Structure formats: structure tokens, C-alpha cells
Amino acid sequence: MEKSFYIIDAYAHIFRSYYAIRNIDNNAIYGFTRILIKLFKDYNPEYAVCVFDTGKPTFRHEMFEDYKATRKKMPEDLAMQIPKIKEIVDAFNIERLEIEGLEADDLIATLSYKASQEGFKVYIVSSDKDLFQLVNDNVFILDPKKDYKIYDSKGIEEFFGVSPDQVADVLALMGDASDNIPGAKGIGEKTAKKLIKEFGSLDRLYNNLYLVKGKTKEKLEKSRENVFLSKKLVELDIHRNLNIDIESFRVKQPDFEKLYSIFRELKFNSLIKELELEGKTAHKEEEKEYVLIDTIEKLKEFIKILQKQKFVAFDTETCNLDIVSPKLAGISFSFEKNKGYYIPLISENKEILPTQTVISLLKPVLENEKIKKCGHNLKYDYQVLKGHGIEVKGIEDDSMILSYLLNSNLRQHNLDDAARDYLDYTTIKYKELTEDKKLSFCDLPAEKVYKYSSEDSDVALQLTNLLKNKVKELNMEDLYKNIEMPLVKILAEMELNGVLVDRDFLEKLSKEFEEKLKKLEMEIFEEAGCQFNINSPKQLGEVLFEKLQLPVLKKTKKTKSYSTSHEILEQLANDFKIARLIVDYRKFGKLKSTYVDALPKLIHPKTGRIHTSYNQTVTATGRLSSSNPNLQNIPARTEEGKRIREAFIAPEGYKLISADYSQIELRVLAHLSGDKTLIEAFKKGADIHSETASQLFGVSADKVTSELRAKAKAINFGIIYGKKEYSLSQELGITPKEAKDFIQSYFEKMPSVKEFIENTIENAKKEGFVKTMFGRIRYVPEFKSNNFNIRQHGERIAINTVIQGTAADIIKIAMINLDKRLRDLKESAKLIMQVHDELIFEVKEENIEKISKIVKEEMENAADLTVPLTVNISIGNNWAEAK
Numbered sequence: 001m002e003k004s005f006y007i008i009d010a011y012a013h014i015f016r017s018y019y020a021i022r023n024i025d026n027n028a029i030y031g032f033t034r035i036l037i038k039l040f041k042d043y044n045p046e047y048a049v050c051v052f053d054t055g056k057p058t059f060r061h062e063m064f065e066d067y068k069a070t071r072k073k074m075p076e077d078l079a080m081q082i083p084k085i086k087e088i089v090d091a092f093n094i095e096r097l098e099i100e101g102l103e104a105d106d107l108i109a110t111l112s113y114k115a116s117q118e119g120f121k122v123y124i125v126s127s128d129k130d131l132f133q134l135v136n137d138n139v140f141i142l143d144p145k146k147d148y149k150i151y152d153s154k155g156i157e158e159f160f161g162v163s164p165d166q167v168a169d170v171l172a173l174m175g176d177a178s179d180n181i182p183g184a185k186g187i188g189e190k191t192a193k194k195l196i197k198e199f200g201s202l203d204r205l206y207n208n209l210y211l212v213k214g215k216t217k218e219k220l221e222k223s224r225e226n227v228f229l230s231k232k233l234v235e236l237d238i239h240r241n242l243n244i245d246i247e248s249f250r251v252k253q254p255d256f257e258k259l260y261s262i263f264r265e266l267k268f269n270s271l272i273k274e275l276e277l278e279g280k281t282a283h284k285e286e287e288k289e290y291v292l293i294d295t296i297e298k299l300k301e302f303i304k305i306l307q308k309q310k311f312v313a314f315d316t317e318t319c320n321l322d323i324v325s326p327k328l329a330g331i332s333f334s335f336e337k338n339k340g341y342y343i344p345l346i347s348e349n350k351e352i353l354p355t356q357t358v359i360s361l362l363k364p365v366l367e368n369e370k371i372k373k374c375g376h377n378l379k380y381d382y383q384v385l386k387g388h389g390i391e392v393k394g395i396e397d398d399s400m401i402l403s404y405l406l407n408s409n410l411r412q413h414n415l416d417d418a419a420r421d422y423l424d425y426t427t428i429k430y431k432e433l434t435e436d437k438k439l440s441f442c443d444l445p446a447e448k449v450y451k452y453s454s455e456d457s458d459v460a461l462q463l464t465n466l467l468k469n470k471v472k473e474l475n476m477e478d479l480y481k482n483i484e485m486p487l488v489k490i491l492a493e494m495e496l497n498g499v500l501v502d503r504d505f506l507e508k509l510s511k512e513f514e515e516k517l518k519k520l521e522m523e524i525f526e527e528a529g530c531q532f533n534i535n536s537p538k539q540l541g542e543v544l545f546e547k548l549q550l551p552v553l554k555k556t557k558k559t560k561s562y563s564t565s566h567e568i569l570e571q572l573a574n575d576f577k578i579a580r581l582i583v584d585y586r587k588f589g590k591l592k593s594t595y596v597d598a599l600p601k602l603i604h605p606k607t608g609r610i611h612t613s614y615n616q617t618v619t620a621t622g623r624l625s626s627s628n629p630n631l632q633n634i635p636a637r638t639e640e641g642k643r644i645r646e647a648f649i650a651p652e653g654y655k656l657i658s659a660d661y662s663q664i665e666l667r668v669l670a671h672l673s674g675d676k677t678l679i680e681a682f683k684k685g686a687d688i689h690s691e692t693a694s695q696l697f698g699v700s701a702d703k704v705t706s707e708l709r710a711k712a713k714a715i716n717f718g719i720i721y722g723k724k725e726y727s728l729s730q731e732l733g734i735t736p737k738e739a740k741d742f743i744q745s746y747f748e749k750m751p752s753v754k755e756f757i758e759n760t761i762e763n764a765k766k767e768g769f770v771k772t773m774f775g776r777i778r779y780v781p782e783f784k785s786n787n788f789n790i791r792q793h794g795e796r797i798a799i800n801t802v803i804q805g806t807a808a809d810i811i812k813i814a815m816i817n818l819d820k821r822l823r824d825l826k827e828s829a830k831l832i833m834q835v836h837d838e839l840i841f842e843v844k845e846e847n848i849e850k851i852s853k854i855v856k857e858e859m860e861n862a863a864d865l866t867v868p869l870t871v872n873i874s875i876g877n878n879w880a881e882a883k
Contacts, residue, residue: 005115005246006039006048006142007108008094009126013144014085016127018078025781026266028081029088033271035144036092039125040254042148047120049249050089051107052098077784084262091259093252102239105130109236112139115246123150132156133167133236161193169202172231181230184223191216202231264420269412272420290340290454292446294352299361302341306365309335311372311396313461316384317453319346319442323383323495324604324611328355329441331362332453334461340454347446359388372396376415376460379492379616386496399460401484402467404617405476408778413617419459422466427459428452479775483809484616486816490831491614491624497830497842498609502878503600505647512643513592520585527578534585540564550576574733588640595634595644602629614834621801622776622808624834631835636883645880648833654842655875658882659855661837662870663688664807665720671865672773672802673756677749682867689713695749696742715746719753720803722796757799764798772805773863810869811837814862821854833879840879848875 010032017031024030039045089096099107108131112122116138124131127145135141141151149155157163162170173192175183184192195212199205206224209217220227260277263269271277293302306312312335319327330344343362344352365371367390374397375381382392403413403422410417419425433448441449471480525531528548532539541562544550550572554563566586572579602610615625626632635641650656666688670678681691686701693704693712704712711732718728729739747754764770769779778801782794815831818839822829829851833840839859843851852873859871876882 003120004043004046004123005111005120005249006043006045006123006125007111007115008035008039008048008050009104009108009124009128009131010050010052010085010089010096011104012126012128014078014082016145018075018081025784026081026084026268028078029084029266030268030271032085033088033268035125036088036094037271037275038144038148040092043123045251047115047246047249048094048251049111050094050096051104051111052086052096053104054098054100054102084266088259088262091255091262093254095249099242106237106239109134110239110242111244111246113238113240114242114244118246120246129160129167130171130234130236132160133164133171135164162196166196166201168231168235169196169205171234172202172227175226175230176234181233182223182226183230184219184227186219187216187223202227260426261424264424267410267421269417269420288338288340288451288455288458290342290451290458292450293341293343294446296353296357296361299343299353299358302343303361303365306333306335307368307371309371311335311374313374313457313464314366314381315375315453315456315460316381317441317449318384319440322604323380324387324498324606326384326387327442328384328388330446330449330453331358332450332457334454334457337462338458340451340456340458342446342450342453344446344450346442347449348444349442352446355388359390363390366390366392369393374398374460374464376400376418376456376463379488379495382489382492383496386492395485395488397464397468398485398488399463399467400617401480401488402464402471405471405480405484405776406467406474408617408620408622408776409781411618415456415459415463418463418467423459423462425459428455474777476775476777479809483774483812483816486819487616487812490815490819491616494831494834495611495614497832498604498607498611499832499840499842499879500608500649500651501599501603501610502647502649503603503608505649506596506600509643509647510592510596513588513596516588517585517592520581520588524578524581524585527581534582535589537561537564540582544572544578548576548578550579591635591640591644595629599629599647612833619808620778620797622772622778622805622812623836624808624812626835631833642880642883645883646878648879650842650877653845654828655845655848655877656832656879656882657841657843657848657852657855658872658874658876658879659839659841659852659859660872660874660883661807661811661859662872664810664837664869665803666716667865667867667869668773668803668806668810669720669753669756670867672806673750673753674866675750675752675756678753679867685870689716692716692746696745711742715742718743719746719757720800722757722799724792760802761795761798764794770798770801772802772809774806774809776805776809778805807837810863811839811859814859815839817858817862818855821858822851825854827851838883840882 013032013035014028018028021027021031039048086096097107097111098104105128108124112124112134115122116136120138122139123142124134124139125142125144127143131141132151135151135153135156137153141156143149143151151159153164156167160167170189170192171181173184173187173195174189175181195205195216196202199208205212206220209220212220256275256277259275260272263272263277293299312333315332317329317331319329327346329346330342332340332342334340343358345355345358346352366373366385372394373392376399378395378398382395385392399415399418400413403410403418416427416429419427428451430452433444433452471477521534524534528543530543530547532543534540538561541564544564545552545562552562553568553571554565555561566583569579569583573583599610604611610629612629612631613627615627618625634644648656666678667682670682677695678688681688687709689709689712690701690704692715693699693708694701696712696715697704697708699708714728714731718731723731725736725740725743728743729736732739760770764780765783768781768783769777771777778797780794780797782790782797785791785794811834815834818831827847827850828844829847830842831839832842839855841851841855852875856871856873860869863869874882
């Protein structure tokens, strides 16, 4: 049986990963680790070694003093990653090899020679062309850069242009600036390959130099000495007498516990999942005490204990995710670390305990304000129990929100990830209960699920107790207690309220949009002079850039095909009618599929309403987001967006009130920067964009044109979002120089804004995070990057978060204050939607004036700023009218 030996060229992958992956911390570690994972998954190596350089001088430095003299010092943030990379190699149980006085390439050459002599097929895992010279019948290149393509001798010749035994000659001629190998001055890679291919070798080339014509001959003559020195430098040195036992590189089983620990520390959650490390580490079940309460007698005894508790965690299990008509499978509790109790209602689709009996017994506990409650994503549990007639009171803590506040950059704050990150604990996964994804919780036996559910409450309790202290240490306790936690119940009720939607109107609108799409399709075909699939980027690119010869602005990185992105088409739309038609076609197509045709499917059969989800722990700035459907993406200012908003209606006898903060983020900027010009403009109720235009362009307010106002508006919001001259120039259709002048002029007129921005960025770089006015923290790891573009992105994040995050906190405070006020009044007024800076209420017609006044008053007094907060109130039978 053939034996295979894999030699991993460590630093080749480390450097490549470092420079190629720029959007995550520990990029070199991550990229290098992915190489190892791919190797294990796809090739299952029996023998492997990871070869490192020592960085110490070798015989080449003695031969040529300036060898590698031009190499830059390893970046500090890369050097810091090397020890962890070696730790990961060790955890994979792959041997590491580095020998002082030997370069990694020579070591790889030696290992390849010895292994092939012993009958191994050798695979060098590298993209380094210096190693191409080693390829023969038994030695191959396995290139991760080329999707792990394997190169034999023929493959090297096809790819590099010469055979492996000619590679060193080509390298000697062309030289290598990175290693300071001189080569022949003026001879590039293309010419070097052509010459070696023609003459066969370096020796034959110089022996027949008279056959070479013109300046090439002159260059070769002048560089003769350097070329042959370069040949000695690039040729790999096989140390045949080196005592290496290939058998010692036999691969053992990876240390999964160690890998899990490292990946958890580095927050490489995707790698943990990919390697299924969680399934290969212990659940520590022997330390747990989880109890199944499966009789009414046991339940009654348990409730006596529960009633004596001051603080409990709970978690519901359901058969479906329908918050309006939930089907309760069971509920778990925990009030002591490592202990949990599960009460099953339905098991294997049979009733274990009667639902109404369980609900009536639990109701006094769950509605007891004095027994404080915690959980993980309590908004959902609150809704489930509300659907069964229990209004949970005493909601104190939510470990999901605590996790979010501690690091809002993380995309997920689920219980499994939080347990892993903060408790170093691996939870039981649902897939461990059943392989069949079609089975719901109600299909499973109680004996199989009670530990899973009990653990959820136990872990939520432990996380809460731990993370509350961490949030307190970061001075976010007030933010957590007074803004985030009160919002849980408000959002839960807002989702349950839902919004009434006119199904008939949407069907009519769907036909209207369909007609519009057909009309646009015919116009596009007419302009193109042919019919084609408009939704195919390939066909569209061929029509636009080959048939119609429109200017090619960009090609895709991966496939090098014509880019037909929205940005490209928008640029072309200024001069070419077909591009404008395609932009419109895509717009109508997307709105039709995303909203007009999708909304009717989301209407709940029981309520006739859409119950969108409001996400409290998703955006990094602190803003709420919505999903199923995403209401925030409905265009606000277009006619098509208005038509879709018409479908969101008030029931008979009611109206919708839309309350929208006017330019809240600019007002926050005025307050935080203390800029006198902005403050004065807002205090006198001026149109801030006209006022900015007047300041920027040196004209009186009454002389500001709509064009000047639009430019000033773009600059005002551009400053908030940290836009630089290039982005602004693209938006305004001007040159970057003009945009730069506009920004400079803006800062000259409003120096306090410039100072605020500079101070915010400077503090963020120093502290590693930014804070909103109400203490919300967001970390900005982008400042650690060596990549200029990523650091600039960090600057934009810093400014945007402070302003947008503060505005988000203000609207949350307004929601909380309004909830208290409206509940006290007991009027028929419900908060049914929140979209960016806008709140939408459903109100009885006779209460419109009264509620409008209350809403305006509470929203405008939600925060004490140096400038007034202004709210625009509008009323209508549907959202479009109210907007």
C-alpha cells in the first residue's frame, strides 16, 4: 500500500493568511488553521510535518552578505500570533520541525528526498515557486492557493512554463526582490522563462550567448556573475546526511480538548462547529443534578419549594415558534448552580401533565413580582406564557442581553456560544437529542429531553450571575437595568400586537408591479436589440459590455466576469438608458418578491396581522432591527415604498399615529460636539441642511437652492457616518478633490465638530472601544489592523456608533416612558411598530388628539440635550398616510 507524507510549508501559509485575511483578529492563526483543517478533512494524513524557519543566518548569508537584506521585519501583530500557531500545530498532533542553520525550503528539500527514498509519495503543501524545483515522480506540490490542486512535473510545466529541473535557472535569471537575489538586471519572469525554454539550461544559455540578440544579450553579459551567484542562492540544498526518521512524523489523533480550548479563547466559533469539537468534549454531566417532574404530586411539592425562592431562572420548550398560538411542550427552572427541574406537558405527542392544570399551578409563581426571574431570550418565554394566560412578572435579568452588552460586535449571543465563551462549558445540542430535523420538541420522549431543558435554565442562571458583575464593572449597569431590560416586555407586547395588513391591497399591488416589470422588460429588450435573461449576471454582462459596448467599469475578483452590481449600473445609468431601466427592473423585482408577494404569507390566520420580530441583540450600535419581515428595508422616500406602506392599515374605528424624530442624529452630534453653529441652528428651529448650505457656500438662507441643500445634507450625514472624500464624491457626483474641499470647509465653519471627531477617534484608539452618551460600549478592533482601509473603517465605526448608538438609546427611553404613560391611562393605544427613528401607534379615533400630544411630549423629553428634540406627528388610515 502506498504511503503518503505531507510537508507543510508553515511560514508560506502564515504570511499569506496575514495579508489575505484582513477582517478578523488573529487572521494569520485563522488562515493557517484552516489549512490544517482542510488537510485533515480531505486527506487524512498518516504522516505529516510542519516546517518552520528559525530566522537565523545560513550558508547563503555567508555566500552573499546582502541575502534577504531587503526583507521587512515581521509585523509585530503577526509575530505575536506565531506562538499560538505552534500551539495549534501541537494540538493537531503534527510534528514541528525547525533546525538552526537550515532554511525551511532546504529542510523541505531534505525531507522530500529522504521520504521518497523510503517509498513515500510526498506532497508539499505550499504555493512557493521555489519549491517547484523539487517536483518529480514521487514529489508533488499541493497548492492551497489554487484550491488544493496537485501539481506533478507536467502540471508544473503547464503552470509555470518550464519543467521542475529548469525552475532554479529561471529563478536565477529573474531574481527575487523579496529575498534580495540579484538575478539579471532588466530580465523579467517572462523573458527568463522564454530563454530557459529555448536553451534548456542556464549553462547552455551562457555557452551560446552569441545566439541571443540585442539588449537582452547585453543585459545577460553584464549580469553573468550575479546570475550564477543567484543560481547558488535559489538552488535548494539537500542534506543527505541529516539524521531524520520519517516514522517519527506519523500523525496521532488530534487533541480535541486542547483545540476546543484554543478556539474558544480565540473566539473561532465557526472552527469549533466545523470540527464538531463540542461533540468531542465532555458535558460534565456527572456534576449536574437534573430532575424530571412528571406527576402532579411531584409538581405540587416542587412549587412549594419554588415559592420560597427569591431568584429563579426559567425556560420554555415549545412544539412550534408561533408566538400568537404557542404549543407548550414543557418548562424548566433552576435556582441553584448545577441543578435544574423540568416539567413536561407533552412527550411523544402525548399529554404527560394536563396543560391547564400545570398553568394554573405555576401562574401564582410566575406572576409573583417578588420572585425575580431570569433567562436567556426571555422575550420569547414571556410571549409563550402570555399565550397560555400567564403574564410573567418580576423579570429581572436576561443573559442574552448581558452577553450582547459585553460585546455587541458578536453576531450571535445564543446560549451555547455564551456558555462556551464565559463558562468554558459545552451545552447539550438539540441534534444530540435527534438526528431527524423534522421532529419537534413535542415528538421527543421526556426522558430524553429533560436534561437538555434543565441545562438551559441552569446555564442561564450561571451566566446571569457571572455577566451581571462584568456589566457592572464596565459601568453599564444603568443602561442594562433602566433601558435594555424594561424593553424586553415592551418588544414582546409590540410583537404580539402586530400590525393589520390589507391582503386584497397586496394582491392588487402584486399585479400592478408585475405589469410594471413586463413593461420594463420590453423596454430593456428594445434597447438591447435582443431578448435575454435579465436576471442572469453573465447574460446581462455580455449584452451590456460586448454587444452594446458599454464601458467596462469593473470585473469580479473571482471569475473575472463583468460586474453588473447595483453600484456599477447606477454609474452607467447617468449616460445609458438601458442601465437605468435595469436598475428600475431590479428594484421592482426585489420589492415584489421581498414584500408585496411575501407579506401575505406572513399574515397570521388567527389575527390577520403580521407579527414581525424585533431584535434587541443584533446590531453593534444598539439599534433595534426587525425580521420576518424586515420593516426597516422598505424604502422610505420612494413612490414604490409608499405603495407598500399603504398595505399596513388601522382597523375600523382606529387610526395610525406616526411619531418620527426629526434629524435626531444631527441633534445628538450638536449636543456631543457642543458646536455653536449647529446648536444655534437647532435652537431657532432652522432647516439644518439649508443652514449648513448657507455656512458652506457663503450664501444667505433664502438663496440656498435645492441642489445646494442636497449637497449640505449629504455632507451633514456623511460626517455622522464617517465618510471620507471618495465616498462623498461618489454620492454627490463630484471629484474627490471637491468633496475634500467641502469637508474641509465644513470643519472650518464648525471646528467643534472636527474636534469631537478627532477626540472620539483618539480615545477609541487608546481605549479600544467607544461609549454612547448612556454608557453603551462597542469595541473597535479595526484599529489594531496594519491595513489602512480597515483602520479607516474603524474610524467610521467609532463616530457612527457614538452618534447612532446614543440616538438608539434615546428612542428606547422614549418607548419605555410611553409604555408607562399609556398603561397608566388605560387608553386604547398600542405601540405596533418601531422603524429607525419612528414609532407607530394604533389608536382609537376618539383618542387621537390626546395620545398624539402624549407621544410628542414623551419623545421630545426622552433626553436632556443642549438642543431641542423635535418629533413630527402624522395621522392616517394606513402607514403611508401617517408617514
